[in-house]
Amino acid sequence: MTTTLLQRLNISLPIIQGPMTGSDTPQLAAAVSQAGGLGMLGCGMRSPEAMAQAAAAVRAATGKPFGMNLFVLETPRPDAAEVAAAMDRLAPLYARFGLPPEAPARWCEDFAAQFDALIAARPAVASFTFGILSAAQVRRIQSEAGSFVIGTATTPAEALAWQEVGADAVVASGMEAGGHRGTFQGDWEGSLIGTLPLVPTCVDTLKIPVIAAGGIMDGRGIAAAQALGAQAVQMGTAFLACPESSIVPAQRAAMAAAQATDTRLTRIFSGRPARGILNQAMRSLQPQEADIPAYPVQNALMGPIRRAAAQAGDAGHIALWAGQGVGAARVLPAGELVALLAQEWRAALQRLQT
Structure with a gap:
């Protein structure tokens, strides 16, 4: 049950917590790592200072390995007309929550500064x-930080591109996965490949380990991903329901009913493109979806609305990623969930062997 990947990561279970930017916490990452998996900090929207604080908090809670995830972004320079449109x-949604219709001071964190952090x-x-x-x-990350580098891919071509730049492993993210799609090559629709066909194709294409993601919720899913050739799985939605995640009560209620x-x-x-539970905001803005500016401009403009909706307990206007x-x-504490997943995984392997 041990693989090259687990040995290199120094973890005992083939379970990686998805880096759920905006919903993760150091407590969640530490609990998963302490239980034998690999906890992750989603740092795509954290400032360099917040990244350092979060990493310190994980280290204060556990001596086990953990990871940090970043969004690879260039700071956009949208023209004034695009922002105004x-x-x-969004004016009706700003008005709904009594928000001033003001453009944000900046669109995203500076990637170069985050990279250094x-x-x-x-x-x-x-x-x-x-x-x-x-x-x-x-090479800089591997040599200066001594970190194991994992890229995210939604197609075999993207996975191969990560191997070619020297990544140590690739997450093959199927279209079932919650949250943002990691697509960076080709068109969005053509990149909507399910986990079942994506993982074995990546395994056959690459020489580096493949980590399966998308729709994996229990030990049977872990065993199935390994049967496809994956050396580990990355699970986001499964850990989103843990009390250590930072999602608000309205999102917890929406998840419980979905x-x-x-x-x-x-x-x-x-x-x-991102997967979430259908709600009022998605329905009302869907007719205008083709005109919406790309990430991170729309993300920054929607930020005040999401925060106000969360504070008001309005699940209709929160991004209910799942x-x-x-x-x-x-709904289990993260450590208990990891233990249950491990038990289910071993039972599934036993059933396959017999």
């Missing part, structure tokens, strides 16, 4: 989504 579309934090694992690093950047048929891919909350496995989420 986007704000006009990640190297300074020296996590065991550095993972990346939304884009791809250069070979020089990968099934696979209730999730949709949408650009309305951030400008990048994968198609949402109906199988268990």
Whole structure:
């Protein structure tokens, strides 16, 4: 039951907690790592200072390995007309929550500064989504931080591109997965490949380990992913329901009532396709979805609305990110969930062997 990947990561279970930017906490990452998996900090929207604080908090709670994830982004420079049109579309939602219709001071964190902060934090694992690093950047992380580099891919071609720049492993993210799609090559629709066909194709294409993601909610899913050739799985939605995550009560209630048929891919909350539970905001803005500016402009413009809705307990206007496995989420402390997943995984392996 041990693989090359687990040995390199120094973990005992093939379970990686998805880096759920905006919903994760150091407590969640530490609990998963302490239980034998790999906890992750989603740092795509954390400032360099917040990244350092979060890494320190994980280290204060556990001596086990953990990882940090960044969005590979360039700071956008949208023209004034595009921003004005986007704000006009959102005016009814700003008015709904009594918010001033003002453009944000900045669109996103500076990736170069975040990259330096990640190297300074020296996590065991550095993972990346939304884009791809250069070979020089990968070598810098490996040499200066000593981190194991994991790229995110939604197609075999993207997975191969990560291998070519020197990544140590790749997360093959199927279309069932919750939250943002990591696509960075080709068109969005063509990149909507399910976990079942994506993982074995990536395994056959690559020489580096493949980590399966998308729709995996229990030990049977872990065993199935390994049967496809994956050396580990990355699970986001399963850990989203844990009390250590930072999601608000309205999102917890929405998750508890949702099934696979209730999730949709949408650009309305951030400008990048992402899977979440269908709600009022998605329905009202869907007719204008094609005109919405790309991430991170729309994400920044929707930020005040999401925060106000969360404070008001209004699930209709929160980004309810969740994968198609949402109906199988268990509300358990993260350590207990990891222990249960391990038990289910071993039982599934035993059934396959007999």
